[in-house]
Amino acid sequence: MKSVAVLGLGVIALTTGAFITASAAAGSGTTISSLAKGSYFEARVGGDVRAMPAGAVAFGVVGDSAAGMAAFTITMTSGGSSGAILLTNLDGQVPAPGRYEIGDAGTSGFRASYVAGSEERPEGLFRARHGVLEITASSAEHISGQFSFSAEGFMASDASDEDAKVTVKGAFTSTRAMVAVREAQP
Numbered sequence: 001m002k003s004v005a006v007l008g009l010g011v012i013a014l015t016t017g018a019f020i021t022a023s024a025a026a027g028s029g030t031t032i033s034s035l036a037k038g039s040y041f042e043a044r045v046g047g048d049v050r051a052m053p054a055g056a057v058a059f060g061v062v063g064d065s066a067a068g069m070a071a072f073t074i075t076m077t078s079g080g081s082s083g084a085i086l087l088t089n090l091d092g093q094v095p096a097p098g099r100y101e102i103g104d105a106g107t108s109g110f111r112a113s114y115v116a117g118s119e120e121r122p123e124g125l126f127r128a129r130h131g132v133l134e135i136t137a138s139s140a141e142h143i144s145g146q147f148s149f150s151a152e153g154f155m156a157s158d159a160s161d162e163d164a165k166v167t168v169k170g171a172f173t174s175t176r177a178m179v180a181v182r183e184a185q186p
Contacts, residue, residue: 038173038174038175039056039057039173039175039176040054040055040056040172040173040174041053041054041055041056041057041076041085041170041171041172041173041174042054042171043085043168043169043170044168044169044170045082045083045114045166045167045168046166046167047164047165047166047167048155048164048166049083049114049123049124049126049155049164049166051082051083051116052082053076053078053082053083053084053085053170054078054082055076055077055078055079055080056077056079057074057075057076057172057173057174058074058077058174058176059073059074059075059143059176060072060073060176061073061092061093061094063092065092065093068092069092070092071089071090071091071092072088072089072091072092072093072095073086073087073089074086074087074088074143074172074174075087076170076172077119080118081117081118081121081123083114083115083116083118084114084115085113085114085115085147085168085170086112086113086115087102087110087111087112087133088110088111088112088113089109089111090111094138094140095135095138096135097135097136097137097138098134098135099132099133099134100132100133100134100135101130101131101132101133102128102130102131102133102147102149103128103129103130103131104127104128109133110133111127111128112127112128112131112133112149112151112168113125113126113127113128113151114126114128114151114153114166114168116155116166117156122156123155123157124153124154124155124156124164125153125154126164126165126166126168127152127153128149128150128151128168129150129151129152130149130150131147131148131149131150131168132148133145133146133147134146134147141176142173142174142175142176143172143173143174144171144172144173144174145171145172146170146171146172147168147169147170147171147172148168148169148170149167149168150165150166150167150168151165151166151167151168152164152165153166
């Protein structure tokens with residue numbers, strides 16, 4: 001039962017990160033992003049799930065930086081049944097180019113998740129245990145890089161077995177167009 005709840009929360013987190021919610025942006029007085037030409041990713045998933053997700057990339061700070069409750073996310077959604085990938089750093093800032101550790105909750109680098117299946121029918125949730133993210137270019141308007149991580153989790157068909165394993169490798173590039181957001185109402 002715990003795993004099913006975690007799967008639901010994972011899908012919600014991916015959806016939230018993917019669209020960099022207007023409510024969070026409006027609450028902090030910042031802007032939200034919309035995808036522009038040149039936003040794309042490709043990945044290969046192996047192990048207990050085999051897939052080749054490819055599709056849209058969105059990135060940005062989610063939450064309220066001023067209150068210290070923000071995270072930087074890179075969300076990759078395939079739009080099909082190949083799955084989605086979420087990279088998150090709790091720093092709340094756009095990271096500089098460089099190599100970052102991907103790990104579980106104990107790391108100060110990035111956390112990563114892979115959700116197998118589609119948004120409508122998630123088939124599994126995997127959390128990274130270790131890996132590397134290399135950001136090759138980074139600014140407020142553009143980010144690109146490559147990643148590789150090993151993850152453990154479960155399949156929705158047997159949520160009690162949390163020993164499923166996958167490896168995820170891929171690359172991404174994303175350019176965003178800034179869209180003004182109205183100020184939050186008191």
